[in-house]
Amino acid sequence: MxxxxxxxxxxxxxxxxxxxxxxxxxxxxxxxxxxxxxxxxxxxxxxxxxxxxxxxxxxxxxxxxxxxxxxxxxxxxxxxxxxxxxxxxxxxxxxxxxxxxxxxxxxxxxxxxxxxxxxxxxxxxxxxxxxxxxxxxTFGDDIDSVIDAIVDSHQLEQSKPWAELSREERLELFRSLDERGVFAVRRAVPQVAARLGISRASAYNYLSQVRTGSHTPQEHRA
The missing domain is CATH 3.30.450.20 (PAS domain)
Known part of the structure; x- marks a missing residue:
């Protein structure tokens, strides 16, 4: 290259x-x-x-x-x-x-x-x-606004807040965000965590499980 x-x-x-x-x-x-x-x-x-x-x-x-x-x-x-x-x-x-x-x-x-x-x-x-x-x-000069809009659209599709999502629904949300390229952007994980109202550790943990296909690691408290 x-x-x-x-x-x-x-x-x-x-x-x-x-x-x-x-x-x-x-x-x-x-x-x-x-x-x-x-x-x-x-x-x-x-x-x-x-x-x-x-x-x-x-x-x-x-x-x-x-x-x-x-x-x-x-x-x-x-x-x-x-x-x-x-x-x-x-x-x-x-x-x-x-x-x-x-x-x-x-x-x-x-x-x-x-x-x-x-x-x-x-x-x-x-x-x-x-x-x-x-x-x-969403189009914008600020990548943060684009990421926020993607996260918000996923939340609207679920029709319920993060606290009411099942574990599988939470993993699916992170899987979908990853497939749409959100986590290719620097600072995206902390921003997604803040938008969802969860800890950074939880966000990194969910992303790790999605990428490894694991469903057994200990989850951090959101």
Whole structure:
């Protein structure tokens, strides 16, 4: 793995983001991510669909790709909803060096809110049902806010607080967070512990059990 090669690929893509946004217009955002620093992965960006800048963090989707490592694949033409209500159609293309190592991504985000509203209006006039149920995705310059949003969404899915979760439900929560790349971020374990209201020791213990497949270690008091 050559860091110089990876740096060269990222540098070559920097002017591409401006060209794509100039071509596609103000509803487009193009982002280059460096996965070697997930807390501030944005190394080049044009457009303002998600409101991030250079030095900003990756999204939940980016962390999921990071978690899959060299097995990651492109994710194309998916639609999510931002926390402020925008509908965004995106494609995330992984960046690999000559050894096949995944080290970043090129992301294209299109704000399709207005187009979707027009589509819904036309569909209503034609008697067609509008699509619903788009997943919400958190974008932000601060990785902590992204992690908090992921933890909160898991808690909402459970519909009960941590204290009422069974041991298997607690392990599943940590397993899901790990699969989504949360723990690839530095400081993530203490932050998750604080968000859940448990001790750091408990959080590290649950993560260890998930990664080793063990269900027998003594648990620390939450």
């Amino acid at each position: 050559s860091h110089a090669e990876q740096d060269a690929i990222l540098a070559a893509l920097a002017p591409v983001v401006d060209g794509l946004v100039a071509t596609l217009g103000s509803f487009c955002e193009v982002v280059v991510h460096d996965f070697r620093r997930p807390e501030r992965s944005v190394v080049a960006i044009a457009g303002s669909v998600t409101g991030r800048g250079v030095g900003g963090s990756m999204s939940e989707i980016g962390m999921g790709i990071l978690a899959r490592g060299d097995q990651a694949a492109d994710e194309l033409n998916y639609v999510t909803r931002t926390q402020d209500g925008k509908l965004v159609k995106s494609s995330t293309m992984v960046l690999r060096d000559s050894s096949g190592t995944v080290f970043g991504a090129l992301c294209v985000n299109l704000d399709i809110t207005a187009v979707t509203q027009a589509h819904a209006l036309i569909g209503e006039l034609a008697g067609l049902a509008a699509p619903t149920g788009m997943p919400t995705t």
